[in-house]
Amino acid sequence: MAKIPVQFRLNGTDRAAFVDAPETLLNTLRRSLGDFAPKYGCGQGACGVCTVLIDGEPHLSCLTLSIACEGRKVETASGMADGPELHPLQAQFMEHFAAQCGFCTPGMLTAARALLDNNPNPTRDEVIEAISGNICRCTGYEPIVAAILAAAGSPGLRRA
Amino acid sequence: MLAVRSCATLAEAAGLLSGDRQAVLLGGGTLVMRDVNEGRLTEGTLLRVTDPAFRRIEAGGARIEIGAGVTMGQILASRELAFLHAPARAIGGPAVRNMASVGGNLFAPAPYGDFTVALLALDAQVVVQAGFGSGRATPLEELLASRDRASPGLVTAIQFSRPANPGDFHFRKISRVKPKGLSLLSIAAHLPLAGGRVSQARVAYGAMAPTPIRARGVERTLEGKALDAAAIAAAQQAALEGCRPATDAIASEWYRREVLPVHLGRLLAGQPR
Numbered sequence: 387m388a389k390i391p392v393q394f395r396l397n398g399t400d401r402a403a404f405v406d407a408p409e410t411l412l413n414t415l416r417r418s419l420g421d422f423a424p425k426y427g428c429g430q431g432a433c434g435v436c437t438v439l440i441d442g443e444p445h446l447s448c449l450t451l452s453i454a455c456e457g458r459k460v461e462t463a464s465g466m467a468d469g470p471e472l473h474p475l476q477a478q479f480m481e482h483f484a485a486q487c488g489f490c491t492p493g494m495l496t497a498a499r500a501l502l503d504n505n506p507n508p509t510r511d512e513v514i515e516a517i518s519g520n521i522c523r524c525t526g527y528e529p530i531v532a533a534i535l536a537a538a539g540s541p542g543l544r545r546a
Numbered sequence: 547m548l549a550v551r552s553c554a555t556l557a558e559a560a561g562l563l564s565g566d567r568q569a570v571l572l573g574g575g576t577l578v579m580r581d582v583n584e585g586r587l588t589e590g591t592l593l594r595v596t597d598p599a600f601r602r603i604e605a606g607g608a609r610i611e612i613g614a615g616v617t618m619g620q621i622l623a624s625r626e627l628a629f630l631h632a633p634a635r636a637i638g639g640p641a642v643r644n645m646a647s648v649g650g651n652l653f654a655p656a657p658y659g660d661f662t663v664a665l666l667a668l669d670a671q672v673v674v675q676a677g678f679g680s681g682r683a684t685p686l687e688e689l690l691a692s693r694d695r696a697s698p699g700l701v702t703a704i705q706f707s708r709p710a711n712p713g714d715f716h717f718r719k720i721s722r723v724k725p726k727g728l729s730l731l732s733i734a735a736h737l738p739l740a741g742g743r744v745s746q747a748r749v750a751y752g753a754m755a756p757t758p759i760r761a762r763g764v765e766r767t768l769e770g771k772a773l774d775a776a777a778i779a780a781a782q783q784a785a786l787e788g789c790r791p792a793t794d795a796i797a798s799e800w801y802r803r804e805v806l807p808v809h810l811g812r813l814l815a816g817q818p819r
């Protein structure tokens with residue numbers, strides 16, 4: 387079947403790809419656009435490891451059609467650092483040992499970023515709620531929650 | 547091979563859905579795309595609706611209309627729909643809520659369907675469009691009763707009256723994993739009071755039958771009564787009427803039957819869960 391062209395803004399850069407009609411955004415990001423931050427975990431919406439921001443809101447890229455992203459803004463964990471300078475969330479994840487195997491980390495960072503972009507000073511319960519769709523099998527969540535709370539309110543959070 | 551067709555109007559989507567047995571409407575895709583990823587859905591056409599009416603909320607007045615494509619995230623962003631925030635927040639994590647639609651929830655198999663439970667307790671009607679032509683309003687309960695037997699066509703919108711007093715509307719989802727586990731069961735109740743007595747009680751359950759159901763026995767016992775200990779005890783006695791819960795990975799049928807009256811009693815008494 388003929389491929390369909392799709393264009394969207396990925397981490398601040400206009401990107402284009404030819405996709406199959408039912409192709410997921412996760413496949414397009416990983417296979418065509420070389421963005422390997424979002425991972426394939428369950429393909430069911432249950433683990434959150436494929437979380438990306440679409441127009442600033444968290445979405446599961448494993449359940450999103452690429453063609454539905456035409457003209458939209460897609461952001462992944464790959465776009466969080468500013469050159470060599472880490473996003474405060476990334477810095478605090480390192481500081482707090484909030485990653486072990488690291489498989490959940492891009493999804494966690496993305497979910498946490500969506501929270502802090504809208505609510506720079508969340509409560510602990512709000513942090514837990516924000517990452518409630520993201521499973522981590524390694525850390526027991528406490529270091530992740532601590533890292534997000536530590537990043538909250540940092541200068542530089544709202545970097546474009 | 548699976549095709550995708552984008553429909554600019556609801557009429558186009560309804561026409562295609564009625565004319566093609568292999569067409570599947572795509573709401574937020576949280577359930578449909580699972581089937582695609584797992585190879586259960588490989589043939590036919592996914593119909594996307596881009597008509598803005600599908601995602602419109604009209605909630606300014608006494609009569610509310612929600613497009614079937616409206617997401618749980620949109621409900622949570624609407625101040626006018628504050629009384630529906632608890633059932634919208636009960637569904638998945640933030641990313642699921644930004645995708646999951648109200649229309650899709652009507653078709654989600656048990657133990658899903660928590661938002662639909664709230665809509666049942668609000669006496670909602672669904673606007674169903676089968677084929678080209680205009681939509682027809684049908685009681686939600688009717689749609690649910692035939693849901694697993696026949697494709698109803700396209701649900702374009704959901705309509706209901708705003709509760710005169712939002713404090714008369716109650717919703718609880720009972721789950722074991724906090725904050726986001728699946729429903730052991732859910733309960734919604736709209737209990738307007740007239741002169742201190744319940745008038746036009748509506749109570750609905752999720753995960754207590756193959757689809758969300760009305761708790762007719764409870765509604766009958768509460769009608770015309772003050773919400774006192776005697777009325778609550780009578781409601782608990784009648785709680786299981788019509789229930790056919792499943793045994794699944796979340797709970798056994800026996801357990802669901804054991805705990806439903808307890809949670810119903812707490813909800814009616816205004817106690818914390």
Ligand SMILES: Cc1cc2nc3c(=O)[nH]c(=O)nc-3n(C[C@H](O)[C@H](O)[C@H](O)COP(=O)(O)OP(=O)(O)OC[C@H]3O[C@@H](n4cnc5c(N)ncnc54)[C@H](O)[C@@H]3O)c2cc1C
Pocket residue numbers: 430431432433570571572573574575576577578579614615636637638639642645646647648649650651652653654657658659660661699700701702726727728729
């Ligand atoms: C991780 C996870 C957690 C979840 N947790 C919950 C939960 O706690 N509670 C809960 O209730 N659900 C839950 N769900 C299930 C699901 O996300 C919701 O029920 C959601 O509302 C389904 O909507 P959708 O738009 O994504 O449906 P879709 O997947 O798009 O569609 C589901 C079905 O409905 C049909 N359909 C959709 N819209 C219409 C329409 N307008 N007219 C006719 N047919 C239509 C589709 O053709 C399909 O058969 C969860 C899902 C995931 C992945």
Ligand code: FES
Pocket residue numbers: 425426427428429430431432433434435436437446447448449
């Ligand atoms: S891979 Fe998308 S939620 Fe698990």
Ligand code: FES
Pocket residue numbers: 484485486487488489490491521522523524525
């Ligand atoms: S660090 Fe391994 S899954 Fe979270």
